[in-house]
Amino acid sequence: MTNYKLLALDMDGTLLNDELHISDKNLHWIQKAIEHGVIVMLSTGRGFINAVDYAHNIGLDAPMITVNGGEIWSKPYVLLERKTLQASWVAKLHELTKQFPQTWFWAYTTERIYNKDSWHEVSEPLTAHDWLKFGYYDEDISIIEQIRQQIEAWQSLEISNSSIYNLEINPLGVSKASALEQLCSYLSIDMKEVIAVGDSLNDIKAIQAVGLGVAMANAQDEVKAAANAVTFSNNEHGVAEVIRRYIFNGEEEL
Structure with a gap:
């Protein structure tokens, strides 16, 4: 395994396929990462109410970033910080x-x-x-x-x-990156020990701020340009491939 301690996953277009489901392969590799001590968390533009059921379904009792960093949760239903729009x-x-x-x-x-x-x-x-x-x-x-x-x-x-x-x-100033920085401080994790995965402009700052920023194959071109690496698409279990390749060093086939 590598030394990455936290995996921050965007939802739509990243963790979720076009049917808004989490594939069995994504779920398998997420559980494997958790079993090996990696914090796997959702980092989404969705509001909490539209994201928390996915966290429960995966079995995540982990931090969450919602509304693009406007809300930071230390775990589901435990609010760490909220920044409101006037x-x-x-x-x-x-x-x-x-x-x-x-x-x-x-x-x-x-x-x-x-x-x-x-x-x-x-x-x-x-x-x-x-x-x-x-x-x-x-x-x-x-x-x-x-x-x-x-x-x-x-x-x-x-x-x-x-x-x-x-x-x-x-x-102004609210982003998934700023929220991740605050969470990492709270968790005593260095940003270099974080992987962030996403597909859209609301993911760019986080992708640029962490140790490994990964864009989906279906990501917007600006996101791919900002990333350190590009994985498979959201319909091809791209999150599972990130975990397999960068957390487990590609030690087994997807």
């Missing part, structure tokens, strides 16, 4: 949606997700909620780029994505 920014991000009436949008609070169809259910004032993240989705990439340019001009928010068709907005 209601004034939520108001501004929502106002921007009015320029693009066909674009889908959503926003996470600590309690639930509101989206374009349910925004009328948001109780006023916005400060009555603890906001975590705002997002936009449009299959017209030119629209996504126009929205990105406007938000970038504000120079006050963290912008990433989990697909080429979306934008995910967090408070």
Whole structure:
């Protein structure tokens, strides 16, 4: 085995296949890594409520990073830190949606997700909620780029994505990398002892910050360029291959 102590896994497009399932091969190698003392954890743009069942199904009693680093959990249901998005920014991000009436949008609070169809259910004032993240989705990439340019001009928010068709907005400085750094300090683990695996822009900073950053074969080109290595796709048990190759030194076949 190598000296890596922590494996941080993105979910959609990485650990999960296109049917949103964890393959038997991925599960087998995750369990093998855990048995050998490696901390295997989820690091996702999803909210906690949409990620925790996967952690339970894998049997992970480990830290979690949710909403792109907005929430850090020392283990499921035990919150270590939360960084919220100011209601004034939520108001501004929502106002921007009015320029693009066909674009889908959503926003996470600590309690639930509101989206374009349910925004009328948001109780006023916005400060009555603890906001975590705002997002936009449009299959017209030119629209996504126009929205990105406007938000970038504000120079006050963290912008990433989990697909080429979306934008995910967090408070400035919040990322999976910053959350991993905080977790590693909490766990007394060096960032060089961490492997981070992902496929989208919300994974880049973590991939660049750790000892080994791995991109999926299905990852966005910018993610592949930032990574130390590229594994198989999410439909070809790419996570299992990362564990086999870099934690167990390729000692047996996948």
